[in-house]
Structure formats: C-alpha cells, structure tokens
Amino acid sequence: GLSERLQETFKKLRGKGKLTEEDVNQALREVRLALLEADVNFKVVRNFVNVVRQRATGQDVMASLTPAQQVVKIVHEELTALMGGQNARLELAPKPPTVVMLVGLQGSGKTTTVAKLANLLKKQGRRPLLVAADVYRPAAIKQLQVLGGQIDVPVFSMGEQDPVSIAGAALESTRKGGQDVVIIDTAGRLHINEELMVELERIKAGVQPHEILLVVDAMTGQDAVTVAESFHQRLVLDGVILTKLDGDTRGGAALSVRAVTGCPIKFVGIGEKLDALEPFHPNRMADRILGMGDVLTLIEKAQAAFDASQAAEIRKKLKSADFNLDDFVAQLRQFKKMGPLDQIMGMIPGMDRMTKKMKGAMQFDEKELVVAEAIINSMTPWERRNPERIDGSRRRRIARGSGTNVQDVNRLLKQFDQTRKLFKQFSDWEKGAKKGGKRK
Ligand code: GDP
Ligand code: MG
Numbered sequence: 379g380l381s382e383r384l385q386e387t388f389k390k391l392r393g394k395g396k397l398t399e400e401d402v403n404q405a406l407r408e409v410r411l412a413l414l415e416a417d418v419n420f421k422v423v424r425n426f427v428n429v430v431r432q433r434a435t436g437q438d439v440m441a442s443l444t445p446a447q448q449v450v451k452i453v454h455e456e457l458t459a460l461m462g463g464q465n466a467r468l469e470l471a472p473k474p475p476t477v478v479m480l481v482g483l484q485g486s487g488k489t490t491t492v493a494k495l496a497n498l499l500k501k502q503g504r505r506p507l508l509v510a511a512d513v514y515r516p517a518a519i520k521q522l523q524v525l526g527g528q529i530d531v532p533v534f535s536m537g538e539q540d541p542v543s544i545a546g547a548a549l550e551s552t553r554k555g556g557q558d559v560v561i562i563d564t565a566g567r568l569h570i571n572e573e574l575m576v577e578l579e580r581i582k583a584g585v586q587p588h589e590i591l592l593v594v595d596a597m598t599g600q601d602a603v604t605v606a607e608s609f610h611q612r613l614v615l616d617g618v619i620l621t622k623l624d625g626d627t628r629g630g631a632a633l634s635v636r637a638v639t640g641c642p643i644k645f646v647g648i649g650e651k652l653d654a655l656e657p658f659h660p661n662r663m664a665d666r667i668l669g670m671g672d673v674l675t676l677i678e679k680a681q682a683a684f685d686a687s688q689a690a691e692i693r694k695k696l697k698s699a700d701f702n703l704d705d706f707v708a709q710l711r712q713f714k715k716m717g718p719l720d721q722i723m724g725m726i727p728g729m730d731r732m733t734k735k736m737k738g739a740m741q742f743d744e745k746e747l748v749v750a751e752a753i754i755n756s757m758t759p760w761e762r763r764n765p766e767r768i769d770g771s772r773r774r775r776i777a778r779g780s781g782t783n784v785q786d787v788n789r790l791l792k793q794f795d796q797t798r799k800l801f802k803q804f805s806d807w808e809k810g811a812k813k814g815g816k817r818k
Pocket of ligand 1: 482483484485486487488489490491566621622623624625646647648649650654
C-alpha cells in the first residue's frame with residue numbers, strides 16, 4: 379500500500395545522514411510513483427511533488443542536522459495541506475433548523491450516512507429529523523425507518539410523493555416537533571444522469587439546504603473524484619463525506635478530492651455500524667498515510683502485543699526520575715514503540731490516576747518527535763545537562779541550527795520540564811506506596 383511504500387522510501391532517506399539534492403530527487407521520484415499507484419489524481423501528484431521539492435531542497439533543510447527528518451516533515455505538512463489543512467466542520471445554521479441534504483450515487487452509503495450523522499449529532503445534544511426523500515424504491519424508505527429506529531431518531535416520510543413536497547413538509551413539521559437539524563436522504567442512480575441532477579436541483583431550490591454534502595465511496599478511487607466534480611458543478615457542494623474508508627487501501631480519493639474540487643472532506647465512514655462516522659482530520663490522515671501514530675492501529679497493536687514485561691519496563695523507566703535531555707527523546711520513542719501510554723498505563727495497577735497527566739506530557743506525535751530530536755541535536759552537551767540555564771540567545775542559536783523557531787525550542791523545554799516533574803512525582807508516589815503510605 380501507499381503507506382508501506384512511503385515508509386520504505388523515507389527509511390532509505392533516513393539511513394543517509396547528510397543528503398544531496400539527488401537523494402531528495404530520488405526519494406521524490408519514489409513518492410510520485412507511490413502516489414500514482416495509490417490512484418491519486420496525476421495533476422495533484424505533479425503539484426505536490428513540485429512543492430515538496432522546492433521546500434525540501436532549500437538551504438535551510440539541506441544544511442540542517444536532520445535533513446531526512448525535515449523532508450519527512452515537509453511531506454507530512456504538504457499532505458495535510460492537500461487534504462484541506464484543517465478539519466472542516468458541519469456548519470449549523472444560526473437559526474434552527476439546519477437543513478442538511480445528502481446526495482450521491484446509489485450504493486455510495488447515503489442512507490447509512492444519514493443515520494450515522496444523526497447519531498453523531500444526537501450525541502452532541504442535537505435533535506435531528508431524518509427525511510425519506512428517496513421515493514423510487516419502497517425499500518429505501520423502510521431502510522431509513524429501520525435505521526432511525528436503531529438510534530431513536532424520528533423519520534419523516536410521505537411514501538412516494540414528490541421529493542420536493544416531502545422535504546418542504548418535513549421542514550414545516552419541525553415547528554411542532556422541535557427538531558433542530560433536518561437531514562434529507564435523497565435518491566441516487568448507478569450513474570450520474572440529467573434526471574437525477576434536475577431532481578436534486580429542485581429539492582435544493584425548494585428547501586435551500588444550509589449544507590449539501592456529497593457521499594462518495596472511497597474505494598472507487600478516481601471515480602469518486604470525477605463524481606464529486608460533476609455534483610459540485612450542478613449543486614455547489616459544501617463538503618464531501620467519504621465512506622468505506624475502512625476498505626480503502628489506496629487512499630487516492632481521500633488525497634485528491636479536496637485538491638481537485640476545492641470541496642473539503644467533512645466526515646469519513648469507517649464501517650457499517652451506525653457509530654462508524656468520524657470528522658475528517660487532514661493531519662491525522664497524513665499521520666496514517668505516513669504510518670505515524672494512527673491512534674486506532676496503535677491501540678490495536680498495544681492490545682495485541684501487550685504483556686506484563688512491558689508494564690514492568692515502563693515502571694522501571696518511570697522510576698528513573700533523574701534523566702536529562704540526552705535521554706528525553708529516546709525515552710519518548712521507547713514509550714511510543716510500546717503503544718499508547720494510557721492503554722498500557724491503565725494496565726498497571728494503581729496507575730490510572732497518573733495516566734491522564736502523563737499522557738498529556740508524553741504523547742508526542744511523530745512530527746513533534748522529529749522536531750524535538752532536531753532541537754536536541756542542536757544543543758551542546760552542557761545545554762543538554764542544564765536545560766534550565768538555556769537563555770534567550772542560546773535558544774535563538776538552537777532554533778537556527780535545528781531549522782525550527784524559538785517558540786518550538788521554548789515548547790520543547792517546557793514539555794521536558796513537565797515530564798521531568800511527572801517522573802519525579804511518580805517515583806515519590808512509588809516510594810510512598812511501598813512504605814504503605816497514602817497514594818496521592
Ligand atoms: P445508498 O444507496 O447510497 O443509500 O447506500 P446505503 O446507505 O444503502 O449503503 C450501501 C452499502 O454500503 C450498505 O451495505 C452499507 O452498510 C455500506 N456502507 C455504507 N457506509 C459504509 C462504510 O463507511 N464502511 C463500510 N464498510 N460499509 C459502508
Ligand atoms: Mg439509500
């Protein structure tokens with residue numbers, strides 16, 4: 379898969395230490411192939427590689443102490459940017475009800491997603507109403523009613539009447555019913571056709587939805603992107619929901635949709651169950667593509683791989699309260715290898731209360747670890763032993779040397795300080811526990 383190929387490429391790069399421009403170009407050729415094989419739109423790939431090349435072959439990167447890591451960092455940042463940078467939220471209307479209309483081809487997952495979205499909103503304290511406006515197949519109405527029943531959300535239906543009247547009447551009914559989000563399930567077709575588009579345009583004109591979201595199947599790759607372009611031309615979409623990401627091994631749709639259409643991915647479907655819908659976070663997707671700390675997979679790994687000896691090892695490490703910046707990153711990496719801290723710490727008796735604090739201080743993602751390493755590499759041995767005495771001018775020098783900025787250095791030193799304090803607390807707590815004293 380894409381993830382493996384990219385990791386392989388970067389492993390080679392990391393093995394090199396100092397990089398030449400040719401090393402970077404070679405790596406980028408491999409990145410390009412990997413993306414094309416993952417079914418990412420070719421124009422998107424071309425732009426992406428050009429941007430990364432421009433940034434990665436700059437003086438500040440090539441001359442830095444950790445050029446390979448800087449390149450990975452750039453690739454991560456650009457992948458995130460490609461997918462829209464930030465999480466794009468569902469925009470709720472200032473005056474309820476918010477009207478959300480889901481559109482898409484048949485089988486893309488619309489009806490399921492209508493229910494998933496309602497489920498999510500309900501958990502956030504909203505009162506959704508589902509509207510059965512796919513009137514051509516009686517089974518479609520029934521399906522929505524069944525799903526609504528499962529999450530205890532009302533479903534508005536009027537049989538096989540005109541979808542525009544149904545949607546209008548549903549909206550009207552919220553005055554009495556008090557629902558604040560109306561989610562309309564619409565009909566699909568196997569392929570885009572004029573009849574479908576005209577119907578959807580009519581519903582749009584009739585109820586003026588605040589959000590028109592296109593549901594597309596991630597497993598269809600570039601077809602999903604083409605579908606998104608067509609729907610966007612006719613309906614002006616507010617966003618995309620990418621379904622069946624759980625079965626998508628390539629990632630082409632996730633990586634191209636936003637760049638090609640300009641529409642953000644707002645949610646992703648990751649399973650058939652009604653709680654398998656998540657807000658889409660570009661940086662987490664980039665993490666996953668680059669194989670960096672995808673929390674879910676980590677939890678699975680930790681659960682599969684956990685054994686008591688790891689707990690003992692963590693215990694030992696936590697007790698060595700006397701550690702300096704030299705081992706800081708190594709320690710963090712060790713922890714990271716073992717899986718998510720809270721999972722594992724939760725398995726050490728009596729540790730639950732410390733876990734939360736520890737987690738905050740120690741949960742670095744790969745990107746942050748790379749930065750932390752670069753910063754610490756730029757310090758002198760004296761500075762590593764005396765972090766509290768690193769003054770402003772030293773901080774500026776360290777930032778320059780590591781290709782970071784002073785805020786990054788400040789943040790790292792603060793995190794280090796917090797972690798050291800926590801380690802100290804833990805070791806005190808252990809001593810107290812041994813003497814039979816009270817656990818704080
Ligand atoms: P519609 O025709 O667009 O309304 O599609 P449906 O909602 O009926 O879904 C079609 C099929 O896709 C159903 O079997 C769903 O269970 C399945 N499905 C929908 N979303 C997901 C998802 O995120 N992951 C998986 N694995 N299956 C999904
Ligand atoms: Mg349907």
